[in-house]
Amino acid sequence: MKEPSDADQDPLAALSAGRPEPFEAFVASEAHQLMAFFQRLGAARVEAEDLVQELFLKLFQQAKNYERQGRFKSYVLRVARNAWIDRIRRRGVRGTGFRATGSGGEESDEGATVAVEWALSREPDPGADAERREQWTALQRAWSVLPEHHRLVFELGVLQERSYDEISEVLNVPVGTVKSRMFYALRKLREQSGALALDTPRGAERRE
Amino acid sequence: MTEPEKSAGTGQGDRQGDRQAEGLEEQLLHGLFLSPGDRGDADAMEEWKALCAQPDAQRELEDLRGFLATCRGALQPSREPVAGQLAERILKVTTRQQVPGEDPSWRGDLRLVQGFMKARWKASWVLRVAAASLILHVGALPLLAYFGFGDPPAEFALKFAPRDLPEFVDLVEPEREVEIEGLGELPDVREVPIQDGLAVQNAVNWARFHLSSDTPPGSGLAAAPTSGLGRALVQRGTYLGSGGATRAPQATPSVPAAVGAVGRTIWVEHLLDRFVLERQAPAELAEGLLSLGGAEEAPVRALELHAMLRAHSYGLLAHGQITRVEGLLRASQWEAAGWDDLAPAAPLDRAYMAALRAAGGDALAADPVGAAWLAWGE
Numbered sequence: 200m201k202e203p204s205d206a207d208q209d210p211l212a213a214l215s216a217g218r219p220e221p222f223e224a225f226v227a228s229e230a231h232q233l234m235a236f237f238q239r240l241g242a243a244r245v246e247a248e249d250l251v252q253e254l255f256l257k258l259f260q261q262a263k264n265y266e267r268q269g270r271f272k273s274y275v276l277r278v279a280r281n282a283w284i285d286r287i288r289r290r291g292v293r294g295t296g297f298r299a300t301g302s303g304g305e306e307s308d309e310g311a312t313v314a315v316e317w318a319l320s321r322e323p324d325p326g327a328d329a330e331r332r333e334q335w336t337a338l339q340r341a342w343s344v345l346p347e348h349h350r351l352v353f354e355l356g357v358l359q360e361r362s363y364d365e366i367s368e369v370l371n372v373p374v375g376t377v378k379s380r381m382f383y384a385l386r387k388l389r390e391q392s393g394a395l396a397l398d399t400p401r402g403a404e405r406r407e
Numbered sequence: 408m409t410e411p412e413k414s415a416g417t418g419q420g421d422r423q424g425d426r427q428a429e430g431l432e433e434q435l436l437h438g439l440f441l442s443p444g445d446r447g448d449a450d451a452m453e454e455w456k457a458l459c460a461q462p463d464a465q466r467e468l469e470d471l472r473g474f475l476a477t478c479r480g481a482l483q484p485s486r487e488p489v490a491g492q493l494a495e496r497i498l499k500v501t502t503r504q505q506v507p508g509e510d511p512s513w514r515g516d517l518r519l520v521q522g523f524m525k526a527r528w529k530a531s532w533v534l535r536v537a538a539a540s541l542i543l544h545v546g547a548l549p550l551l552a553y554f555g556f557g558d559p560p561a562e563f564a565l566k567f568a569p570r571d572l573p574e575f576v577d578l579v580e581p582e583r584e585v586e587i588e589g590l591g592e593l594p595d596v597r598e599v600p601i602q603d604g605l606a607v608q609n610a611v612n613w614a615r616f617h618l619s620s621d622t623p624p625g626s627g628l629a630a631a632p633t634s635g636l637g638r639a640l641v642q643r644g645t646y647l648g649s650g651g652a653t654r655a656p657q658a659t660p661s662v663p664a665a666v667g668a669v670g671r672t673i674w675v676e677h678l679l680d681r682f683v684l685e686r687q688a689p690a691e692l693a694e695g696l697l698s699l700g701g702a703e704e705a706p707v708r709a710l711e712l713h714a715m716l717r718a719h720s721y722g723l724l725a726h727g728q729i730t731r732v733e734g735l736l737r738a739s740q741w742e743a744a745g746w747d748d749l750a751p752a753a754p755l756d757r758a759y760m761a762a763l764r765a766a767g768g769d770a771l772a773a774d775p776v777g778a779a780w781l782a783w784g785e
Contacts, residue, residue, distance in 0.1 A: 214502070222502060231493075256501065334481070353478075
């Protein structure tokens with residue numbers, strides 16, 4: 200994603216100044232990313248569409264009182280994360296994360312089930328070999344059972360390509376906490392997915 | 408590979424190496440997520456380069472990058488058509504709905520107001536109580552208007568209504584003059600029409616109604632007569648049974664002597680009632696008529712003349728009796744005595760009762776039945 204370089208490129212600041220083009224470009228480029236963001240957190244597709252639409256409407260309505268603060272994408276992700284928390288509260292889901300255990304079926308909840316369904320729908324290229332398909336499947340199952348606070352850090356850092364500072368800003372937690380969560384998220388993902396099966400130099404070595 | 412398998416594979420000697428590898432991995436991971444500001448920092452970059460120069464760091468770094476790339480590939484979404492449609496939908500309700508020169512933020516104002524109101528509603532119990540009170544009062548207004556401006560409720564009151572009067576028969580009495588020679592001063596003689604029977608029935612009904620309603624407890628027809636006069640009155644009053652059906656009076660062989668002169672006139676009036684109603688003269692009637700006309704007292708004589716004139720109006724008097732009545736009328740100076748009101752066709756009217764009171768005197772008042780009749784007459 201291209202980051203607005205200055206205040207003129209900030210979509211809401213531009214909208215407030217009477218220039219809707221940056222906002223429109225932002226919506227066109229980020230709608231699918233934010234949909235995926237919500238789906239990875241456990242929203243069904245229709246629910247993710249609603250959340251994205253509500254998110255952009257909220258941003259649009261806040262344009263009048265908008266004050267530029269930090270990076271715009273970080274600001275959007277913070278609003279998105281708050282919207283997701285509100286939605287979870289409205290659903291009546293309690294606790295800090297998902298309790299899903301994947302295909303074992305011991306303990307699961309609606310959000311995690313949706314996350315698994317979404318993750319399994321992400322298939323590799325048709326030309327990919329069986330080994331890569333296996334890797335993806337293992338990784339997607341591991342993702343679906345990751346605790347939510349680990350999933351959020353990994354989502355923002357790896358998939359949204361935010362730095363630790365930005366993640367700290369979005370989640371409103373210290374950078375040290377972000378580092379710790381990222382490390383443990385990574386380790387859990389590798390353990391759960393079976394890192395040896397991944398297409399990495401160490402994986403290849405261990406496979407041998 | 409499961410955890411036990413991994414432990415068995417690595418062995419005790421490899422654990423320390425694994426911990427070192429984890430530490431290196433963590434540091435490398437942190438380096439990958441340095442902020443742009445940190446990357447511009449020369450010291451931080453030197454530290455990062457030194458870390459990467461360590462043995463196994465290059466391979467670990469590649470391994471880490473490969474894993475993260477695999478994660479992105481597996482978890483990043485493909486471009487779905489629905490995302491494009493969603494973006495179009497969002498733009499339609501935001502920037503593209505805007506009219507030129509319009510402040511786009513105004514659309515949020517209503518929602519902000521609603522949000523503020525919802526938040527205040529949830530936060531303040533005082534506001535909720537005030538709203539509930541307002542609704543209650545507004546809802547009560549129609550009730551207040553209904554009871555405040557409507558007709559006042561009826562107050563409790565006892566209502567008294569007269570008892571239903573007995574049914575009377577319409578009486579149209581055609582008159583026909585009957586001339587008898589030598590009786591120019593006598594009242595007109597008429598046939599005994601059926602209306603006379605109805606008149607008697609009405610009169611007796613009227614008397615019974617008053618006697619049963621006006622007399623004090625312990626008196627009246629229900630009371631036992633204590634004199635011959637009372638018995639005569641009872642006999643007359645009970646002649647008609649309930650419902651107006653006639654019933655035979657108690658058979659009496661002759662006019663009882665004990666009833667006295669006033670009682671005899673009542674007795675004859677009773678027999679005349681029977682004649683009118685039964686269309687047949689009772690056997691005692693002739694004897695009763697003969698017993699009349701001997702009274703010395705003027706009030707009693709008036710009653711006797713009343714009964715005799717009534718019998719004459721029914722054509723029941725013999726010639727000799729008619730002459731005698733004529734004589735009595737002359738002697739009593741009927742009109743001069745003020746007895747004109749004693750019309751023979753209305754035997755129980757107020758004039759008759761006044762005459763009865765004048766004739767009966769104390770004896771009539773002493774008898775409970777007589778007292779009841781007098782009370783009615785008043």
